[in-house]
Amino acid sequence: MNNLYKYLLTIADNSLILAQRLGELCGHGPSLETDIAITNISLDLLGQTRSYYQYAAKLVGENKTEDDIAFLRIERDYKNCLLVEQPNTHFGFVIGRQYLFDVYHYMLIEKLQNSPDENLAAIAKKGIKEVSYHKRFSGDWVKRLGDGTEESNKKMQEAIDDLWRYTNELFYLTEAEKEVVKEGIGVDVSSFKEEYYKEVSELLTEATLTVPENKYFTKGGKEGVHTEHMGYILAELQYMQRTYPNMNW
Amino acid sequence: MYDELSYKLSTFYIAELIVGIKKKDIMSEKEVKNLEEIFEARIARDEKIEPKDWMPEKYRKTHIRQISQHAHSEIIGMLPEGNWITRAPSLRRKAALLAKVQDEAGHGLYLYSACETLGVSRDELYDQLHSGKAKYSSIFNYPTITWADIGAIGWLVDGAAIINQVPLCNTSFGPYARAMVRVCKEESFHQRQGYEIMLTLCRGTEEQKAMAQDALNRWWWPSLMMLGPTDAESVHTEQSMKWKLKRKSNDELRQQFIDQTVPQADILGLTIPDPDLKWNEETGHYDFGEIDWEEFWQVVKGHGPCNKERMSARVNAWNNGEWVRDAAMAYAEKKEANKLKEAI
Numbered sequence: 001m002n003n004l005y006k007y008l009l010t011i012a013d014n015s016l017i018l019a020q021r022l023g024e025l026c027g028h029g030p031s032l033e034t035d036i037a038i039t040n041i042s043l044d045l046l047g048q049t050r051s052y053y054q055y056a057a058k059l060v061g062e063n064k065t066e067d068d069i070a071f072l073r074i075e076r077d078y079k080n081c082l083l084v085e086q087p088n089t090h091f092g093f094v095i096g097r098q099y100l101f102d103v104y105h106y107m108l109i110e111k112l113q114n115s116p117d118e119n120l121a122a123i124a125k126k127g128i129k130e131v132s133y134h135k136r137f138s139g140d141w142v143k144r145l146g147d148g149t150e151e152s153n154k155k156m157q158e159a160i161d162d163l164w165r166y167t168n169e170l171f172y173l174t175e176a177e178k179e180v181v182k183e184g185i186g187v188d189v190s191s192f193k194e195e196y197y198k199e200v201s202e203l204l205t206e207a208t209l210t211v212p213e214n215k216y217f218t219k220g221g222k223e224g225v226h227t228e229h230m231g232y233i234l235a236e237l238q239y240m241q242r243t244y245p246n247m248n249w
Numbered sequence: 250m251y252d253e254l255s256y257k258l259s260t261f262y263i264a265e266l267i268v269g270i271k272k273k274d275i276m277s278e279k280e281v282k283n284l285e286e287i288f289e290a291r292i293a294r295d296e297k298i299e300p301k302d303w304m305p306e307k308y309r310k311t312h313i314r315q316i317s318q319h320a321h322s323e324i325i326g327m328l329p330e331g332n333w334i335t336r337a338p339s340l341r342r343k344a345a346l347l348a349k350v351q352d353e354a355g356h357g358l359y360l361y362s363a364c365e366t367l368g369v370s371r372d373e374l375y376d377q378l379h380s381g382k383a384k385y386s387s388i389f390n391y392p393t394i395t396w397a398d399i400g401a402i403g404w405l406v407d408g409a410a411i412i413n414q415v416p417l418c419n420t421s422f423g424p425y426a427r428a429m430v431r432v433c434k435e436e437s438f439h440q441r442q443g444y445e446i447m448l449t450l451c452r453g454t455e456e457q458k459a460m461a462q463d464a465l466n467r468w469w470w471p472s473l474m475m476l477g478p479t480d481a482e483s484v485h486t487e488q489s490m491k492w493k494l495k496r497k498s499n500d501e502l503r504q505q506f507i508d509q510t511v512p513q514a515d516i517l518g519l520t521i522p523d524p525d526l527k528w529n530e531e532t533g534h535y536d537f538g539e540i541d542w543e544e545f546w547q548v549v550k551g552h553g554p555c556n557k558e559r560m561s562a563r564v565n566a567w568n569n570g571e572w573v574r575d576a577a578m579a580y581a582e583k584k585e586a587n588k589l590k591e592a593i
Contacts, residue, residue, distance in 0.1 A: 023334040023343070026350050027327035028562065030570020032358050039351040046344050053340070067339045091573045147583065148576025155572065240338035240396060247453055249338035249396070249446075 004117075005059050006079070006176035007186050009069075010222055011108070012052030013080035016070060017230075018101060019045035020237055021088060030091055037137055041098070044130040051123045071241035075234055076224035079174070083166035085221065085229050089159070092145055092152070096159035099138035103199055104170045104189075106131045111187040120185065139203055146207025153208065160204065161212050168217035170196070292492060297423035300366035308492060312422050313367050314383075315494060317374045320360035322386035323353045324378075325559050329393040330402060338396055345442055346399060352435045359431070363424035379564050381551065386410075388475050390553030397450055397457075397464035403443010405465075405472040405510065411436050412506050413476065416496035444513065451517045458518070465514065466522045473537075474545045476503040482542075507535050 022042035029035030053066035060069075083101055088094050109131055112124035145156040171193040173181070180186035201211045220226065240249070276284075284303055291298065298304055327350050334350065337343035361371045377383035388406050393399065414436065417429040450461040477483055477499035489495035497505070507526075514521050525538035547553065 020335060023347060026334055026347065027324075027331035027354075028566040030566070030573035032324070032354055032361070034570075034573070036351055036354045036358070039347055039354070043344060043347050043351070046340065046347065050340050050344070070340050091570065144577050144580040145573070148578075148580045149572070151572050152576030152579075236335040239336045244338075244454075244456060247338075247457060248449060249342055 002059065003176040003179040003183075004185065005056050006174070007180040008052050008056040008059075008120075009077075010079045010174060010177060011112075012049050012056070013078050014084050014101070014105070015045040015049040015052070017078070017080045017233060018084040018097075019043075019049060020233055021084065021086075021097075022094075025088055025094065034091075034141075038094070041134050041137065044127070044134065048123065048127045048130070051126070055119045055123070067241065071238050075226060075230055078221075078226065078230065078234070079224060080221050080226075081166065081169045081172075082218060082221040082227055083163060083170065085227055085233060086163060086166065087229055089162075090155060092155040092159035093163070095138055095141040095145060096156065096163050098134065099142045099203075100160075100163055100167055100200065101170075102131065102135040102138050103196055104167075106135050107192045107196060108187055108189060111192070115185055115187070117185045142203060142209070143207040146204070146209040156207070157209050160209060161214070164212040164214050165216060165218045167196075167200075169219035169222060172219055172222055174222050289491070292421045295419075296421075297426065298421050299423045307488075308422075309367050311488065311492070311494070312425065313364055313369050315489075316360055316364040316367075316422075316425055317369075317377065318384050318386075320357050320364060320374065321378045321383055322389065323357035323360060325385045325389045325563065327353050327357075328559055328562050329389055329391070329555070330399060332393050333396060333399050336396070337399075342399075342446070349403075349439050349442065352439070356428075356432045356435070359428045360425075363422075363428045366424050375567060379560070379567060381560065384549070386475060387545070387548040387553060388471050390548050390556045390559060391467070391471055392555050395460050395464060397447070397460040398468070400443050400446030400450060400461065401464035401468040403439050403441075404447050404513070405443075405468050406475065407436050407440040407443055408510060409472045409475040409506050411440060412502050412509075417494070419493060419496075421493045447517055447519075451519065461517065462519050465519050469522050470540065470544075471548075473503055473506070473540055474548075476500075476506060478542070478545070479540075504534050507537055511535055 019042045022038050022045070025035070026039050026042070027035065029038055049070070050066055053069045056069055057064040057066055083097060086093065086097055106128075109124040109127050113121055113128060115121045115124070142156060145152040147153070171190045173188070173190060177186055177189070181188045204211050221230075285305055288298070288302075288304060288308075298308075330346060330353075331350050334343065334346055337346050361374060364374060365371060374383070378385070388409075393402070411433060414429055414433050418426055418433055420426045420429070447461050447464075450457040480486065480498045480500045483499050486495060486498060511521060511526065523538045525536065527536055529536045548556065551557075
């Protein structure tokens with residue numbers, strides 16, 4: 001498989017798995033308004049996923065479809081980072097996971113808009129407004145929960161503390177990514193690592209939260225080595241396609 | 250200036266105000282009757298009643314009951330369909346289902362808002378739902394056990410809902426009528442989407458067709474029940490007709506639904522699970538078999554297959570979200586206080 005294909009997966013799988021996680025919440029949010037907003041983010045991410053996969057399917061040829069890529073891979077072939085597969089433990093985790101991802105996602109596709117690859121640039125241009133909304137939504141909620149009540153502060157802090165160890169992986173480059181960056185098509189995610197931690201730390205501080213000092217990070221997702229949650233996510237995601245193979249839906 | 254203000258804030262002034270309101274409240278029977286006559290005449294002329302207009306207490310209460318039941322149905326209705334979001338068989342279907350369930354949340358939102366214009370808060374309405382005092386459409390107490398159920402809900406449940414709801418676009422209470430215009434547009438889109446899911450299944454493999462038939466078998470009768478009890482049993486019909494909350498009786502609506510749906514099932518090549526169903530040349534309608542009203546009342550009274558699950562999902566979401574709502578409130582208050590401080 002060529003590097004561009006693999007590169008597309010590292011971006012698109014994040015969106016797919018996060019959309020799937022957010023989809024679990026539909027109908028169970030703390031208020032109707034947040035329920036609608038979270039479903040909306042899930043929908044945006046799913047839309048972006050489809051654009052990337054459709055492009056990836058074209059690269060592969062052989063009549064491959066977006067659904068083949070989304071549903072018919074083994075766990076080791078999903079290249080999403082570990083952060084997005086973390087569970088909806090409570091609303092603080094939903095918001096924490098979203099915010100820590102959104103800041104990264106925004107920086108990534110902001111730069112991806114300038115890719116000489118027209119398809120990539122077009123997907124990024126279409127997505128930037130959506131992601132900027134996601135970041136505003138999740139950032140505002142980090143502030144509300146952090147600087148809300150004592151209980152919400154504790155819960156938001158707990159989520160940030162637990163999720164922090166997955167942030168470093170966002171800036172890890174796989175071999176395929178390095179190649180695509182070298183070709184000038186992809187974005188070197190490590191280039192905005194410092195900027196990322198600066199922005200996140202500022203918002204956490206504003207939200208009266210403590211920026212974790214943990215220096216021990218976990219990675220693996222981008223190489224297909226996932227947390228134990230992933231198998232269950234895929235069991236649901238792939239259920240229909242695996243139970244009823246080769247059918248149209 | 251100061252004198253006027255302090256007077257207005259004095260308990261004396263407030264007491265006067267209360268007395269004034271009370272005086273206003275206690276109208277003679279004749280006055281009320283006059284107002285009622287004017288009110289009914291406005292409705293008869295097809296004028297819209299707006300939230301600030303005078304209205305009989307019964308009108309207000311009936312509308313709160315019906316609109317909130319409708320809103321609750323949208324919110325509870327998110328659950329059986331939401332059950333398939335993570336397992337939808339393709340990305341396109343997943344996106345469409347997410348969007349559909351989101352639409353339902355949106356319908357809930359503007360129906361609750363329409364209800365609030367009648368002087369009841371959303372929290373009170375939630376309380377009524379969570380305590381079991383308020384009802385919602387019984388259809389959502391049935392489980393969605395296969396993907397075809399998502400198709401069947403769109404086709405049959407949304408189909409029956411549209412038949413119930415289209416006349417409400419011209420109902421007398423303005424906010425409800427306007428909300429329903431939008432709801433109906435979206436519902437009819439959902440229905441087409443549901444039918445398209447069924448069509449795809451029926452054009453697919455034997456296994457898929459069997460899945461579609463099984464879904465029709467399970468959803469057909471509950472969908473007929475959605476049009477409400479038979480006219481003889483329906484307690485609200487007469488008054489509701491007068492206020493244009495209803496234009497046709499339950500039995501007429503049910504007949505309309507059946508007449509419209511049978512040919513659609515034929516196109517799918519599916520069999521409606523009613524051995525008594527047949528076209529009646531004389532009446533120009535389909536005759537159909539006896540509805541199991543015992544089952545209907547059992548589910549209405551809270552003993553359907555999923556009543557308990559639906560309620561506990563809603564109550565859990567609400568209770569688990571309390572700290573979030575409290576935080577948002579506390580944060581907003583802090584920001585407001587800071588703004589005031591800055592202003593001073």
